[in-house]
Amino acid sequence: MGSQSDWETMKNAADTLEALDIAYEARIVSAHRTPDRLASFAKGARDEGFKVIIAGAGGAAHLPGMCAAMTPLPVFGVPVQSKALSGQDSLLSIVQMPAGIPVGTLAIGKAGAVNAALLAAAVLALSDEDLADRLDDWREQQTVSVAEYPVDEA
Numbered sequence: 766m767g768s769q770s771d772w773e774t775m776k777n778a779a780d781t782l783e784a785l786d787i788a789y790e791a792r793i794v795s796a797h798r799t800p801d802r803l804a805s806f807a808k809g810a811r812d813e814g815f816k817v818i819i820a821g822a823g824g825a826a827h828l829p830g831m832c833a834a835m836t837p838l839p840v841f842g843v844p845v846q847s848k849a850l851s852g853q854d855s856l857l858s859i860v861q862m863p864a865g866i867p868v869g870t871l872a873i874g875k876a877g878a879v880n881a882a883l884l885a886a887a888v889l890a891l892s893d894e895d896l897a898d899r900l901d902d903w904r905e906q907q908t909v910s911v912a913e914y915p916v917d918e919a
């Protein structure tokens with residue numbers, strides 16, 4: 766993620782990966798503020814053993830695209846909700862990549878962070894049957910947790 770301030774949002778991705786028992790690392794890397802850290806992370810990620818990168822950033826969110834430019838790994842971008850423009854800026858700066866360097870862009874905020882983790886899980890599950898089973902279980906639990914009828918909330 767681009768900043769410590771993104772962690773509140775991106776922790777939802779981390780929690781979802783943990784629920785699926787997927788190993789991950791959470792790092793603060795910024796295309797703007799720590800460009801050398803970004804270059805060394807993104808260029809070395811595949812050799813370090815990473816399989817998928819989830820990049821969350823807000824505002825002028827160049828991190829996911831710059832990360833994708835420097836690694837062949839799949840990159841999923843999470844637009845973090847910004848104060849000034851409610852995340853519209855984050856979304857548009859992540860989603861409109863030029864043809865040739867893709868970033869799989871998720872929804873703004875918490876839902877995007879959770880779904881980035883689930884999408885990463887689905888990619889990893891293509892070559893991991895145990896994970897595919899865990900993902901099936903996760904979805905089943907989600908389904909049974911949805912009540913059919915609403916209740917009055919206090």
Ligand SMILES: Nc1c(C(=O)O)ncn1[C@@H]1O[C@H](COP(=O)(O)O)[C@@H](O)[C@H]1O
Pocket residue numbers: 766767768769770771794795796797798821822823824825826827828829845
């Ligand atoms: N969009 C980027 C990048 C980047 O794209 O490299 N680096 C930091 N940021 C974003 O700046 C916002 C405000 O950061 P601060 O709260 O640290 O001022 C964060 O949402 C971060 O993702």
